[in-house]
Amino acid sequence: MKSYHMDWDEFRTAGKELIDWIADYHEQIESRPVKSQVRPGDIHAALPNDPPETGEQWPVILKDVERHILPGVTHWQSPNFFAFFPANTSGPSILGELLSAGLAVQGMLWETSPACTELETHVLDWLVGMLGLPDRFRGNGVIQDSASSASLCAILAARERAIGDLPAGDYHEAFGRLRAYATSQTHSSVEKGARIAGLNVEQIRRIDVDENYAMIPESLAEAIRADRKAGYIPFFVCATVGTTSSTAIDPVERIAEQCAGDRPPWLHVDAALAGTAAVCEEFRALQRGVERADSYCFNPHKWMFTNFDCDCFYVADRGALLKALSILPEYLRNRATESDSVIDYRDWQIPLGRRFRALKLWFVIRHYGVEGIRYHVRRHVELARSFADWVRSDDEFELLTEPSLNLVCFRHRDGDRKTEAIEHAVNDSGRAYLTHTKLGERYTLRLSVGQTSTEYEHVERVWRLLKEAAAAV
Numbered sequence: 001m002k003s004y005h006m007d008w009d010e011f012r013t014a015g016k017e018l019i020d021w022i023a024d025y026h027e028q029i030e031s032r033p034v035k036s037q038v039r040p041g042d043i044h045a046a047l048p049n050d051p052p053e054t055g056e057q058w059p060v061i062l063k064d065v066e067r068h069i070l071p072g073v074t075h076w077q078s079p080n081f082f083a084f085f086p087a088n089t090s091g092p093s094i095l096g097e098l099l100s101a102g103l104a105v106q107g108m109l110w111e112t113s114p115a116c117t118e119l120e121t122h123v124l125d126w127l128v129g130m131l132g133l134p135d136r137f138r139g140n141g142v143i144q145d146s147a148s149s150a151s152l153c154a155i156l157a158a159r160e161r162a163i164g165d166l167p168a169g170d171y172h173e174a175f176g177r178l179r180a181y182a183t184s185q186t187h188s189s190v191e192k193g194a195r196i197a198g199l200n201v202e203q204i205r206r207i208d209v210d211e212n213y214a215m216i217p218e219s220l221a222e223a224i225r226a227d228r229k230a231g232y233i234p235f236f237v238c239a240t241v242g243t244t245s246s247t248a249i250d251p252v253e254r255i256a257e258q259c260a261g262d263r264p265p266w267l268h269v270d271a272a273l274a275g276t277a278a279v280c281e282e283f284r285a286l287q288r289g290v291e292r293a294d295s296y297c298f299n300p301h302k303w304m305f306t307n308f309d310c311d312c313f314y315v316a317d318r319g320a321l322l323k324a325l326s327i328l329p330e331y332l333r334n335r336a337t338e339s340d341s342v343i344d345y346r347d348w349q350i351p352l353g354r355r356f357r358a359l360k361l362w363f364v365i366r367h368y369g370v371e372g373i374r375y376h377v378r379r380h381v382e383l384a385r386s387f388a389d390w391v392r393s394d395d396e397f398e399l400l401t402e403p404s405l406n407l408v409c410f411r412h413r414d415g416d417r418k419t420e421a422i423e424h425a426v427n428d429s430g431r432a433y434l435t436h437t438k439l440g441e442r443y444t445l446r447l448s449v450g451q452t453s454t455e456y457e458h459v460e461r462v463w464r465l466l467k468e469a470a471a472a473v
C-alpha cells in the first residue's frame with residue numbers, strides 16, 4: 001500500500017538538502033538583484049494551471065523554487081536592502097521557526113502545550129530586563145503576530161476599560177462619544193485598529209507634530225480638555241517611539257503627564273522598530289516615560305534578528321484586555337484553566353490558535369547573548385550616522401531630519417522629481433533597494449540600516465550608487 005506521506009528518511013535527506021540550500025542562498029544573496037524585477041502576472045503565468053494529480057519528487061519541487069519562485073522574490077535579507085524597515089532574520093531564528101513547524105503544537109491554552117505558554121511568558125520577561133521596561137510588564141507579555149494586532153488589542157482593552165461596564169443601552173450611546181488620539185505620523189495600523197473596533201474616522205483626533213514630526217504634548221492636553229468639555233470620552237492615546245516615516249520620537253513622559261487624572265485614556269506606546277534599540281543603555285532615553293504606559297509593543301521581527309512574525313506586546317494590567325477578549329466555550333474547559341493558575345494566551349489575542357513563536361526568539365537571545373544583539377544594534381546606528389555625515393557634508397543631497405537611530409531621511413536639493421528619479425535608478429539597478437516617504441510635502445528618500453549582514457562596505461556602496469544616479473538622471 002502506498003502511503004503518500006513523505007517518510008522520515010526521505011524527510012531527512014530533503015531537509016538536509018534544504019538547509020544547505022538556505023545557507024547557500026544567504027552566502028550568495030548579493031549576486032541577485034535586491035528588488036524583484038518581475039512584472040505583475042509573470043510568476044502566475046509560469047506556473048501550471050492545475051495541481052499535479054500524482055505526487056512529485058522533492059528534487060523536482062526544489063528546482064521549481066529556483067526557476068519560478070526566486071525571480072519573484074525581493075531579497076529582504078540582502079545586506080543591500082535599505083527599504084521600509086528591516087525584517088531581518090538569523091540562523092538561530094530560522095532554526096527556531098523550523099523547530100516550531102516540526103513540533104507543530106497549537107498553543108491556544110496552557111493545557112494544549114504548557115511549554116508553548118511558559119516559554120513565551122519567560123522570554124518576554126527576559127526582554128523586560130533587556131530593554132529596561134517597567135517591572136509591571138513582567139508576567140504580562142504576549143507574542144502577537146504583528147504590531148497591528150497589538151494596537152488593535154490595546155484599543156479593545158481601552159474601550160473595555162472606558163465603557164465596558166455600562167449597561168447595553170448606555171454602552172452604545174457612550175461608544176459614539178469615544179475619542180482616540182494619534183498624530184499624522186502614527187502608523188496606519190492604529191487607524192485600522194480603531195476602525196475594526198467600530199470607530200469612525202471622526203472619533204480619531206490627529207494631534208499636531210513639531211518640526212521633528214513628534215507629537216506636541218500641549219496640543220494633546222488641549223484636545224483632551226476640549227473633548228471632555230464637549231462631553232466626549234477620551235479613551236485611547238497612541239504614542240510612537242520611532243515613527244515609520246522618519247523614526248520621530250513622541251515624548252512619552254510628557255504625553256503620559258497629559259493623560260493622567262480622573263478616568264485617564266489608555267496610553268499605548270508603539271515602538272515597533274525602535275524598541276530593539278533599548279537593549280543599549282544609551283538609547284533608553286528615547287522611551288522615557290514608558291513606565292507610565294498601559295501597553296507597549298515592539299517587533300523583534302524588525303530589528304532583533306528574529307524572522308516575521310513576532311511582536312512583543314505588554315500590558316501593565318491585564319484585566320481589561322482579558323475582559324475584552326476572554327471566551328470559554330464548553331469544549332475549551334479544562335482543569336488548568338479553572339484552577340486560575342495558568343495563562344491561556346487565546347484570551348490575549350484576536351485568533352484562538354497560536355504558533356510556538358517563542359522558540360525562535362529564545363534561540364536568538366541565547367545564541368547572540370544580550371551583548372551580541374547590543375553590538376549589532378550599535379553597529380547599525382553607527383553606519384546610519386556615517387551615511388548621515390556624508391549627506392550632511394554633500395553639496396547635492398541634504399538631510400530632512402537628524403536621524404534618531406538607524407534611519408536616514410534625505411533628498412536631492414533639486415527637488416522631488418530629481419529625488420524620485422534617483423530612487424528608481426538605484427532600485428532598477430538591482431544593486432540596492434531603498435524606499436521613500438513624504439516629510440513636509442517633500443519627496444524624501446529613506447535609508448534604513450538594519451539587515452543582519454549589512455556592513456560598512458554596503459552603506460558606502462549605496463552612497464556611491466546614489467551619487468552616480470544623481471549624475472546620470
Ligand SMILES: *Cc1c(COP(=O)(O)O)cnc(C)c1O
Nearest residue numbers: 146147148187243244270272273
Ligand atoms: C512597522 C510598524 C508597524 C506595523 O508593524 P506590523 O508588525 O507589520 O503590523 C506599526 N507601528 C510602527 C511604528 C511601525 O514602524
